[in-house]
Amino acid sequence: MQKKPEVLSTTMIASTRLFKVEQLDLRFSNGVEVSYERLIGSPHGAVLIVPMLDADTVLLVREYAAGVDRYELTLPKGRIEAGEPPVEAANREIMEEIGYGAEQLTHVTSLTLAPGYLGHTTHIVLAERLYEKRMEGDEPEELEVVPWKLSQLDQLLQHEECTEARTIAALFLIRERTNNV
Incomplete structure (x- = not known):
């Protein structure tokens, strides 16, 4: 060592x-x-949520990504507030971004991005048994919710708007976890 x-x-x-x-x-x-x-980055990290509408349908959002100056298909995500557990932050974020809450939230793993120069952790949370509930968020415009079948993940990867590495990694992790290959 x-x-x-x-x-x-x-x-x-x-x-x-x-x-x-x-x-x-x-x-x-x-x-x-x-x-x-x-x-x-944020001292508390962030959450990236995989909201499953059913066993094969994940809810993505289309939102403007300033870093690449285009709209991107991604999973709902957001900062964790001080004192807020990751699963609570995940539930709050999906209520704000997609208009659903989750009865079951599971912390799957935590990821870093470019750890050579970026001190930031993203917690991947699986959200299941969704129910409709909307909270006001901080988005500058309403996000478009895009349902996508995990069984069609290969087609999503060909989509020009789906390039965000954390989203891609999380979708593969969940597809493997749910045996939805």
Whole structure:
């Protein structure tokens, strides 16, 4: 097992509403000193929810993705608020984004994205036994809800609007978990 590098110093070099950029000065066990920059995301992480309308139908949303300047088919997602357990955040987010709550919520796994420079964790939550319930959210426009069959996941991957890696990973995990191949 390799020894983690020694942290010599950390310096906040930029800050926005969503992210902080931190410089991390490190010394590795071989004596080499290096400076890294990393993005620090929400301290509580985020949830990505797989809402299952039935055993084969997942509810996606089509929403504007500013990072790629287009609409993207993705799973409902959002930040976890301070003190809020991931499954509660998941239920709140689906009520806000797709107009459903879930009687059964299961934390499936947690994922990182670009861990070499992004300090952020996304908790994947399976939402089952949905019921209609809408809460007001913070979306700038109403999100289009798009039902999709997990048994047709291969067709979704060919869709030009479905490129978000966390969504793709979560759908494969759930398809495997539910044996819906």
